[in-house]
C-alpha cells in the first residue's frame with residue numbers, strides 16, 4: 001500500500017506516515033540557515049519535531065529526535081536550496097520549511113524571548129500557561145498522563161510567568177508578521193479549577209484589541225456554566241483532552257484526570273459545550289472539541305470515540321501517539337500507519353455526515369494533528385453538498401474577521 005507513488009499522490013497519507021515513522025535528516029539539510037524553525041524537542045507536551053509544509057498546503061510537525069525516527073524510511077534532503085523527501089531511497093516529493101518569523105528572535109519589552117511566551121504550531125499561535133500542571137507535582141506520587149512531557153519541559157522552553165501584556169505583545173507581532181488568525185491557550189490541571197480564571201483576562205484583551213479567534217484547552221471546569229460566560233465573552237473554541245475512550249485505558253494512561261474528574265465528566269463537558277453553539281454571540285464562531293490520541297488504544301475504540309463526539313455536535317481532534325523521550329511511554333512503539341488510515345478516514349466521514357463546521361477558520365493550518373478536512377483523501381466517500389456548505393461558511397467567516405480588524409487575514 002505504501003510506496004513513493006502512493007505517498008506522492010496522497011499528501012494526507014504522507015503526513016500520517018511521517019507522524020508514525022518519523023524522518024531522518026540528511027547531512028545536506030541546513031534547517032535554520034535556510035529560514036526554518038528550530039526543533040523544540042518536547043515543547044509543552046506536544047512533542048515538537050521539524051515543522052514542514054507538505055504539498056497541498058498540509059502543515060506538519062515531523063518526529064526527528066525520538067529514537068524511532070532513526071530507523072525511518074523517510075529522509076529529508078536538500079539540493080540547491082530545494083528540500084525533498086526520499087522514501088526507501090526514491091524521491092517522494094518536494095517540501096517547504098515552515099518559515100521562521102523574525103519575531104522568533106525578538107524579546108518582549110520586559111526582556112523575555114518571545115518564543116518563551118508562545119510559538120507557532122503550523123499557522124496559529126500556541127501559548128502554554130506556564131504554571132506547571134499539578135499532576136506533575138502531586139504527592140506522594142506524580143499522577144501525570146503517561147504520554148505527557150509538560151513537566152519535563154517547563155522552565156526549558158517556556159517562561160515561568162506570562163503577563164497579559166507580554167502575551168498581547170507576542171500575539172500582536174504574530175498577527176502582524178505571521179498572519180495568525182487564531183490563538184490557542186493550553187493549561188494542565190490546577191487545584192481549585194483556577195485555569196479559566198487565569199485565562200479569561202487574556203481572552204478579554206485579545207478580543208477587545210485584536211479581534212482574533214481564541215481557544216482554550218483545559219480540564220473540564222466543575223462549574224460548566226463558566227463556559228456560557230466565556231462563550232458570551234467571545235471565546236471560539238474549547239477543547240477537552242480525554243485521549244482514550246476505553247475507560248480502563250483512560251484510567252491507566254491518565255491517572256490524574258481519572259482521579260480528579262473521570263472520563264464521564266470529560267464527556268459531559270464536551271456534550272455541554274457543543275450545545276453552546278446555539279447561544280450567542282452570533283458573530284463569533286464556536287466549536288467544542290474532544291481530543292484523542294490515536295495509537296494509545298485499539299483503533300476501533302478511537303473510532304467509537306469519533307462517532308460519539310460527532311453525535312453530540314462536537315468535533316474530534318485526533319493526534320498520533322508520539323513516544324517522547326523522557327516520558328513514561330518513551331519505550332513504546334509508535335502506531336502503524338495502516339492501522340490508523342481507517343481512523344482518520346472515519347474522522348472525515350463522521351464530520352461530513354453531520355455537517356460539522358470543519359476547515360472554516362481562515363489561515364488555520366495545524367501541524368500537530370491531522371485535521372478532519374485533511375483526511376478526505378483517506379476515504380473513498382465524497383460529500384459534495386456538505387463541501388459546498390463549508391466553502392460558503394469559510395467565506396463568511398473570512399469576511400467577518402477581516403471586517404473587525406484582523407487585517408492580516410489572507
Ligand code: SF4
Pocket residue numbers: 045133134135136143144145148149150187188189257
Ligand atoms: S493534564 Fe495530563 S496531558 Fe495535560 S499537562 Fe497535565 S499531565 Fe500533561
